[in-house]
Amino acid sequence: MSFLAPIPLGVIAWTAAVTAGLAVAAYILKMRRRRFEVPFSTLWQRVLREKEATSLWKRLRRLLSLLLTLLVLGLLLLAATEPRLGAVDRDSRSVVILLDASASMKARDGGKDGATRMDAARAAVRALLEGMGGGDAAMVMRMDGQTTPLSRFESDMPRLTSLVAKVEASDTPADLRRALGAAADALRGRPNPMIILVGDGAYDPEALASVTWKKPAAGAAGAAPVAPAAAAAADGGKRLDLIDMSGIDVRYQPVGSSGENVGIIAFNARRYATDKTSYEVYIEVQNTGKRPARRKLVLYNGDLATDVRTLELNPGERLRQIYSRGGGEDTVLRASLELEPPAGAGTPAAGPPRRDVFPLDDQAWALLPARRKQHVLLVTRDNLYLEGAMLVYDNIEVDKLTPDEFEARLAAHKLPDYAAVVFDDYTPAALPPPPTNLMYFNPQGEHSPFRLRGQVAHPHITEVNDNHPVMRWLVLNDVNFDSSSVFELDRDKGEVALASSVRDPIMAARRTADRKIVACSFSLGSTDLMLRVAFPLFLVNTIDWFASDEADLLTTYATGTRARVPLDGVLGVSEVTVTAPSKRVSRAPLVEGQATFYASEVGVHVLRALDRPAGRAAGRVLAEVSLAANLSSPTESNITPAPRLELGGAVLAAPEGFGISHPRSIWMYLILLAAALLCAEWLTFNRRITV
């Protein structure tokens, strides 16, 4: 008999000693007896005197009860050691099964009736689990963009099989390096460690190269793993990122058959900076098969097909194209690869309709930043340069008022809602209500948006805050000023300097919960900035910043990547809701206005920041951004299954030695026997046999 001993034997021995001692003490110690009043104890004494002659047998019967209790305790503790019948299984193994659930496993070449590679992989894992020996312990890890253990090491193969049955392939590429590292860590210190990789071999070659591994010699399956320090010394290269898998037996079980696939491996779009009505599209398509392929590529703007062309690709050919597009109000672009119907399609001679083996990479999405026309009010007495610079940006509609007219209309509540108001040499006491954004040139007095501390003559811009979107692409170091006020900024209120003259801020910005403010402490009449190219760009940047039109905002990601996405400066919210293309809603943390986005599905994801925590009643949407995620992985699109993998220069063999074995665990029988003894002891006590 052998013992798996999931609980250390020392603990069991200690528990046995304590429980046995308690049981004996319970019998030895005088227990409080029930008191019963009798009218004539003399009769009882006569009876007991006669009974004393047989007291030995009475003591023996009580001892029998104690022995039964000790026997029950012993059976329970023995069951806790998980004994198994037969000789000690010297070949028991600790096995980690890495089940590939990456995007390529959705390829439909796993068998008949359109079964996927994922179906074949699950069947292979099931066969492995059923073939494991009585002493083997297995852990199944799901491998895609993340590595997820589905269980701990256990011998309950039916349970593991049921967990494997629920695994589905994802849209993310496989991160083999992370999976191998996790498997190696899990097997550390375990006897006869083994990793079985079940997948199609569509892995990053760099991942296979980042492993330190030496194939164990035959018969050395029980060898202790080599210590990491020794492995590093033996390697000599001192690469700290190497995964040490020495002493682990690694096997590979391939699935999949077909390699013919044409997929989109890159797709993106962006607006022109100066003409936001136009945009360009970049697409990259690759034929990973061994035969020439013919596909129809369709570009959609929303539901409208804007471009259709036929592609003819040779085996292994990668095609890149850039399209210039204009117009189109929709911001969602989609590229679709469609199979060209064969000649004579629809006739019996044409045969059965062809079907794409791997359709996941045939679709790609890209998002154009939304264009929002800004209604801007210019409050100035007369400034042709400023008015002219406003006309450069066709995305704004400009109204002009004098300060008196502005005040009158504001007082009469006849001022329309503007996206932004520009005050030129004018600092009003009353402001338009939020969310109207404000821009000042030369603010003065107590109503200045930023506190003023004096004047400086002939300032020269020496520092520019390039990180701020307003100052992007601006060159201001050669601008001349006669004089300028100096701002005194309060960083606690979120006031940031945009440009400074030797630490004297003369351009500043602030954003509050309800509006944004940009101010220049100098008058436009006292500078030649209006004659610079930077001036209209400064105005465009400011208006775009007011409209949250982040030119640098990336809207397209590859699945399986994790990115930080700005959410228009949302403060006071700790998490956002992420609505995936499948309508599944999850949550992501939001820190300092940036949300952590993990692209798990192909399609358009929507991130929303609500003024109430997700899960409670729906709140007001504070900010919302849409992001596209595509497979965009040449490795995953190359679905040609690898019949073998090399690791550490050695080819990984197929798993073998898994014979069907019968469970020899007897702990359940011990539990049942203990329960039966307890019932017998209860019966004998109540029948006053052991009393």
Place this chain on the structure above:
Amino acid sequence: MAQRKPKQSGPALAPMADEAHETHEAHGVAARRRPSRSRADRSVADDDRSGLFDEEFLKKLEYLSLVARKTFAGRLRADRRTRKVGSGIEFADHRRYSSGDDFRYIDWNVYGRIDRLLLRLFEEEEDLHIYIMLDASRSMRIGNPPKLHYAMQVAAALTYIGLGNLDRVGIIPFSDQLHEPLAASRGKRRIFKVFEFLRNVRVGGLTQLGPCMDKFAHQYKRRGLAVLVSDFYDPRGFEEGINELRYNKFEPFVLQVYDEREANPSLHGDLTLVDCETGELKEVTVSRSLLEAYKAEHDKYCAELNQFCTARAIPYFRTHTKLPFDELVLRIFRQGGFLR
């Protein structure tokens, strides 16, 4: 001749044949109308006796009285005759004539035959004293209802029968000593005082038959029928007590009362038995065999008492508390010994 007394209000009892007489029989004991409660036994005297002598009980008493009267109809006064020479009409004995004796009682037939003057002596007919010795020890509290209650009902029934037969009946509770008695008196109207007395009987103390009967025999000079109503759970045995009565010319009548659960207890497991009288503790582990042994021992004890009484021609009755008291009394009638 007795004069009819008008019916009294209350329970429907037969009109009294005679007025009630209270006489004091025990010398040296202060006469009291109501026995008082001892403080020491107050805790055990709190059993509810209010329903002992209810209307149902009284109806049964009346029925028993009728049965008794029918059974022994024709006798007017004092059925029992004592062996005492007096002015009765039945010849008892001769004695030598002495100067001054009434010559009307000279037996001339004897003189004619043997030429000697002898006086004829006659039996004295007088009423019998019945003493109901009621065991009021702590062991009589056992049972549900307590044995004492049953014993009280039986005592009240026998008292009523005796009063109906114009006997003088007294009730003397005892335990390890004689408690305050109800003095012997005659007349059925006394029965309510009997009820009241029984309701107030103190319970407590050990069972000591020997010393109590000895004391009783010395205190009560008028001999008569001594009805012992007890469970006879005396650690020193029952023989001494009964013999004291016999040796002192009392006529014992033994009535053993027990609770069925005493004879057949349903116990099991580890117990501490507490003697309700002595407070003695005994730890036992009660098993089935032990219970059977106890039952046999209890039956043996009762059989010993029975044999003892039978051997000495002492009427003996044994009853458990489940048997209705009127059934018991009828059995007593049938077997005889209480009424003649």
